[in-house]
Amino acid sequence: MYKLNLDIQAFLANDWQQAPKVFKGAFPDFEDPIAADELAGLACEEEVSSRVVVTKGNDWEVISGPFEDYDRFGETHWQLLVQAVNHWYPESQPLVEAFRFLPDWRFDDLMVSFATPQGGVGPHIDNYDVFIIQGEGQRRWTVGPKGNYQRRGGVTTSPLIEDFEPIIDVVLEKGDVLYIPPGFPHQGETLTLALSYSMGYRAPSQQELAGQIADQLMDEDKGHKRFIAVDGAASHGTVSLAEQQGIMQLIRDLCNDTDNVVKVLGKLLSQNRFDLDIQEDESIDADALVEALNEGAVLMRIGGLKVLKMEGDSQARLFVAGESVIIEGASEEELIEVSNSVNVNAELAQLPHWQGFFVQMLQKGYFYLGED
Structure with missing residues (x-):
C-alpha cells in the first residue's frame, strides 16, 4: 500500500496545472513495485510499448523495443522507458491508487524507467501533467518556466528543446515526488542506477474531440443537416458573417445535444492510448x-x-x-x-x-x- 504524504486539497488549489513543485519524502519508506530485471522482461514483449534512449553528447538516439538484451548499451548513458506498466504488471496498481484523488478519465498510464548513470532523455516539454516518483537511486531534475523555446535542431514536431534557465534544480531520492504541469520544460539526469515512475494525466485536444464527434456521427449515420439561408448573395465571392455563423451553428447544435455529448465524451475519455492485457474468456456464463x-x-x-x-x-x-x-x-x-x-x-x-x-x-x- 502506498500512502501519499500530501495535503491534497492544498495541492489542487495551489499547484495542480499551475506550477511545478517538489515534494520531498512524499512516500515515506517507499518500496519499488517492480524490479529492474522485471521491467527489462516486460520490454521483451511485443505488445508492450518500450524504448531505450541513448545519450550521445548533446544528442539522443531513440531505439524502440522489444529488446532481447541490453549488453550493447554498456553501463552508462542510457535509459529504458516502458509505457503502461500498470496494464501488464498488477503489482503496480497500488501505486496508481495513491493518485486516484484525480479523476480516472485524466489518467494516461504509469511509465517506468530504469536509467544508468548519465542517462536521460534531454530537455523537453510535455503537453500533459506528470508526477515523477523516485524509486531506487538518485536523479537530478531541472525544470524551467513556461515560454517560447527553440525546438532542438529546428524540428518543430520534436518535444526536445534547447536549454533553459531552471526554476527548480533538485536531486530526487527514494520516495520524493516532482510534479510538472503541461508546458514547463524539464530534464532528468541520472546520478546512480535508478528506477523512477511517471504518472501521466491528459485531457483531450480539439483534434481528438473533433475526430470523436465525426466518428460518432458516422457510426450512427447522423449529422446530415445542412445550412439553410433565405437571403441572396450580397457579393458573389464573399461569404457573409451571417452565413459563416449559420454554418458553424450546425456544430454548436451537435454540442447542445446532451445525449450526443454524453456518448462522444464517454467513448473518447474511456479509451486507452496503449494496449490492455486482455485475456478473453468466452466460456464464462x-x-x-x-x-x-x-x-x-x-x-x-x-x-x-x-x-x-x-x-x-x-x-x-x-x-x-x-x-x-x-x-x-x-x-x-x-x-x-x-x-x-x-x-x-x-x-x-x-x-x-x-x-x-x-x-x-x-x-x-x-x-x-x-x-x-
Whole structure:
C-alpha cells in the first residue's frame, strides 16, 4: 500500500496545472513495485510499448523495443522507458491508487524507467501533467518556466528543446515526488542506477474531440443537416458573417445535444492510448460467475481499464474502453459504485441486472476472477 504524504486539497488549489513543485519524502519508506530485471522482461514483449534512449553528447538516439538484451548499451548513458506498466504488471496498481484523488478519465498510464548513470532523455516539454516518483537511486531534475523555446535542431514536431534557465534544480531520492504541469520544460539526469515512475494525466485536444464527434456521427449515420439561408448573395465571392455563423451553428447544435455529448465524451475519455492485457474468456456464463463468487473469487478490472459514468446521462449506462454499455435496471448508486471500484462488490455482481454486464466484461477480457 502506498500512502501519499500530501495535503491534497492544498495541492489542487495551489499547484495542480499551475506550477511545478517538489515534494520531498512524499512516500515515506517507499518500496519499488517492480524490479529492474522485471521491467527489462516486460520490454521483451511485443505488445508492450518500450524504448531505450541513448545519450550521445548533446544528442539522443531513440531505439524502440522489444529488446532481447541490453549488453550493447554498456553501463552508462542510457535509459529504458516502458509505457503502461500498470496494464501488464498488477503489482503496480497500488501505486496508481495513491493518485486516484484525480479523476480516472485524466489518467494516461504509469511509465517506468530504469536509467544508468548519465542517462536521460534531454530537455523537453510535455503537453500533459506528470508526477515523477523516485524509486531506487538518485536523479537530478531541472525544470524551467513556461515560454517560447527553440525546438532542438529546428524540428518543430520534436518535444526536445534547447536549454533553459531552471526554476527548480533538485536531486530526487527514494520516495520524493516532482510534479510538472503541461508546458514547463524539464530534464532528468541520472546520478546512480535508478528506477523512477511517471504518472501521466491528459485531457483531450480539439483534434481528438473533433475526430470523436465525426466518428460518432458516422457510426450512427447522423449529422446530415445542412445550412439553410433565405437571403441572396450580397457579393458573389464573399461569404457573409451571417452565413459563416449559420454554418458553424450546425456544430454548436451537435454540442447542445446532451445525449450526443454524453456518448462522444464517454467513448473518447474511456479509451486507452496503449494496449490492455486482455485475456478473453468466452466460456464464462452467469452460472459460472455466480458459482465463482460464492466460492470466494474476486471480480477485478484488468490494469488500466477505464470504466466511466457520465453525470447527467439519461440512460443507465457505463463507458468501458471506448464502448457504450447500457445496464437496464441499474440504479445511479450502482453505476457510480461500479465506475469507482477496481474490485467489484460480489453481492452487486450477482444482481440479475448486473450479471449480463459482468459476463460480457469477462468474455471480452476486461475483468477477471482473481483471489482476494
